[in-house]
Amino acid sequence: MLNIITYILYNVHHQFLADSLDFFFFCLFCNNHLWCSLFIPRVPVDWAHVSRLSPSEELELTFALKQQNVHQLEETLRLVSDPDSAQYGKYLSLEEVASLVRPSELTQKVVHHWLQSHGVTNCLTVHTQDFMQCTMSREVAEMLLPGSKFHRYIKDGHSLVRSSSPYSVHDDVHQHLDFVGGLHRFPPNRQDLSKAKKSSGKHTHLKAWLHLGVTPAILRQRYNLTAADVGSAQNNSQAVAQFLEQYYHPADLAEFMSMFGSSFKHMSKVDRVVGTQGGGKAGLEASLDVEYIMSTGANISTWVFTNPGRHESQEPFLQWMVLLSNMSDLPHVHTISYGDDEDSLSAAYMMRINTEFMKAGVRGISLLFASGDSGAGCRHLTKGRNSFRPSFPASSPFVTTVGGTSFKNPFKVTYEVTDYISGGGFSNIFKMPDYQASAVDSYLKAVAASLPPQTYFNTSGRAYPDMAALSDNYWVVSNRVPIPWVSGTSASTPVVGGMLALINDQRLLKGLPALGFLNPRLYKLKGQALFDVTEGCHLGCLDEQVQGKGFCAAPSWDPVTGWGTPNYPALLAALLK
DSSP states (O other), X not given: OXXXXXXXXXXXXXXXXXXXXXXXXXXXXXXXXXXXXXXXXXXXXXXXXXXXXXXXXXXXXXXXXXXXXXXXXXXXXXXXXXXXXXXXXXXXXXXXXXXXHOOOXXXXXXXXXXXXXXXXXXXXXXXXXXXXXXXXXXXXXXHHSTTOOEEEEEETTEEEEEESSOOEEOHHHHTTEEEEESSSOOOOOOOOOBOOOOOOOSOOSSOOOBOSSBOXXXXXXXXXXXXXOOOXXXXXXXXXXXXXXXXXXXXXXXXXXXXXXXXXXXOOSOSEEESOOOSSSOOHHHHHHHHHHXXXXXXXXXXXXXXXXXXXXXXXXXXXXHHHTTOSSOOSEEEEOOOEEGGGSOHHHHHHHHHHHHHHHTTTOEEEEEOOSSTTOOEEOGGGOEEOOOEETTTOTTSEEEXXXXXXXXXXXXXXXXXXXXXXXXXXXXXXXXXXXXXXXXXXXXXXXGSOOGGGSOTTEEEXXXXXXXXXXXXXXXXXXXXXXEOSHHHHHHHHHHHHHHXXXXXXXXXXXXXXXXXHHHHHHTTTTEEOOOSOEEEOOOSTTXXXXXXXXXXXXXXXXXXXXXXXXXXXXXXXX
16 A cells, blocks of 8 residues: 655746746655655756657766764864864865765665666766766666656757656665755756846945946955955965856956956966866856956966766756865865755755865865845745745855945945845755854844844744845956946855955965855954945845835845955954954
8 A cells, every 4th residue: 555655746936047947855655665756847948858868878877875974074164163163274184074974884885786786887986985976878777766767958059868757766775865966957047147227326435436337446446455465375276166058268368357457466367177168158157257256366376167067967066066075175265156046956955065065164165155146036935925035055054155235326436235136035944053143133133123024034044145245237358358237146256255265365374274164253253344234125025015125234244245345454354363
């Protein structure tokens, strides 16, 4: 007799990255075994189904094996990231991380035997042994994961292999796996980086200099970086990660620096590309990331992680995480402009990705994620009800999330106000970390009378962003053409990343460790060394209750701009102590 334990139906429509999926999750108890089917995505309308894969066609799947000592890993991260701890800055090596989280011998044995019993032998693993990437035929994959049916889909000339049906994993194996990657996730669409201009303001507390858009010189002026604020340490580096067919062109970077980099010492070439640069046109997103991290993090060795995927069935974000688990020498700062709605992802997937973020943090790596460009977001629930829609990884407690601001007067270097697209809010999955509890509680009490209804957000969830920077009206060179009016938190994130890399430069020259996971120290500063942003609100649900408004900026921390934007010399002084 078949006993259905759980059956949950989700209907998901992305906003932050504008994708659309429908999916099911269910578990069945049958013949004394628990069978779990994870996701059944409806194919997004812009992906055209082409054909069923032939039985012999190869695909590649990623198996995330259950790790050990995850709670100990989290406690280690807390200690090495807390400036009041005796363990502060005493980071682990990749080998030490591997010894801590490596899957048990039983887990490895069960998963290896399961794969080999189906004839799957072409597998690669990582140093930490918690990921396996295996190549197999479609026929074998569908025997390994009963219920799966792999098809090829096409969009804009790009081919993708995904399963159109749910898959099952026997309970004997299920308890040893977090998830299987490469089956159902369709890449989200890029967010639109350009947006309409806002009205200008009336006054300024700063000397106002006219400008026709944000350039490196404008950023360095606003955030008080001088010509002397450039990198010089030999052992320092920074990185950006690119996904979804986004590539930078070296010629664009050289052109950008020749146009906008004359006032400070800089590099005009990326030192290392990890992955394979695709052909064709440069992507605006990739151009933006590389050009601006190398402008605020000037004269610092820069890496680009490019993740087109070696195989159609690979998931690029997951591929990047696997790379980090397998490289002993990595840049100290990584900035990433990528995200999904929390409710479009399984909790198991996000929890595992969080563990990967912790693994990076205990190694002294700073991970910065864009907060998104949909404000608080909006999820349409049943019976006409709405709620705000947090995004991930922005909502992870183990990364530093960067929101966006605009100049009060868009044509002058004035003080900053909220950029209405700046992503922010409260996670529905992750509890509020201790490091931010006091700051968030103060905000909720201070603005209680003007908060959106509590049915729209989770007051006990991880709140973000943590800080912000200008995200409006940038100049970018892409495909050798200077492009104005480029906007989004994809701009603010590499700007902050470059400044943190500069601070790392000074720390390393003084024999101090890199900053690592910044948030515990950032929240202990309580806004010291940052420009507080206190004006403006971001987007929310367009309905009768909130009328398009999400959260609003306020003194000290807020869920629109975090603690504010960097005052570089003050932040340097605070973080050199």
